[in-house]
Amino acid sequence: xxxxxxxxxxxxxxxxxxxxxxxxxxxxxxxxxxxxxxxxxxxxxxxxxxxxxxxxxxxxxxxxxxxxxxxxxxxxxxxxxxxxxxxxxxxxxxxxxxxxxxxxxxxxxxxxxxxxxxxxxxxxxxxxxxxxxxxxxxxx
Numbered sequence: 001x002x003x004x005x006x007x008x009x010x011x012x013x014x015x016x017x018x019x020x021x022x023x024x025x026x027x028x029x030x031x032x033x034x035x036x037x038x039x040x041x042x043x044x045x046x047x048x049x050x051x052x053x054x055x056x057x058x059x060x061x062x063x064x065x066x067x068x069x070x071x072x073x074x075x076x077x078x079x080x081x082x083x084x085x086x087x088x089x090x091x092x093x094x095x096x097x098x099x100x101x102x103x104x105x106x107x108x109x110x111x112x113x114x115x116x117x118x119x120x121x122x123x124x125x126x127x128x129x130x131x132x133x134x135x136x137x138x139x140x
Contacts (some may be wrong), residue, residue, distance in 0.1 A: 050079040057086050067095045098128050112137040 044051065054075040061068040073090035100123045108119040111134050117138065126132035 048080075052077055054086075059090070066097055069093050069095055100124060100128060104128070104130055108133050108137065 007076055054077055056073050056075045059073045059075065060068040061070075070088055070090040070092050073088050076087045078085045078087065085110060100120060104120045104123060105116060108114070108123060108130060112119065112122075114122075114137050119133070122133035122137050123130070
């Protein structure tokens with residue numbers, strides 16, 4: 001199912017194709033979308049659509065129970081009608097976020113004498129490993 005941004009992109013791309021087919025049929029070059037890249041840039045400028053690449057090392061999208069990580073991304077920002085749309089292409093992986101149990105936090109807190117917040121932070125940094133969290137808090 002298409003989302004709003006996808007409908008908008010399809011509408012614009014169809015409008016661009018129709019415009020090019022009508023006004024410049026002899027200059028058309030067959031590309032992935034059937035539009036000459038130079039004509040595409042010119043038309044985007046006429047329609048006040050701005051596009052630029054963003055240099056990124058990785059993109060992290062936080063989901064409700066995990067993180068979607070995209071490594072070596074190619075990120076493009078497109079601004080049209082006052083809204084920005086980002087296109088991300090890259091290697092995807094999912095990293096599960098484990099909930100830190102309150103009992104584990106209390107155990108680390110008891111063994112180290114640290115506050116609840118410090119024990120929780122240490123467990124999060126240790127990815128739930130109780131021994132490693134205790135060790136990091138005691139400085140051993």
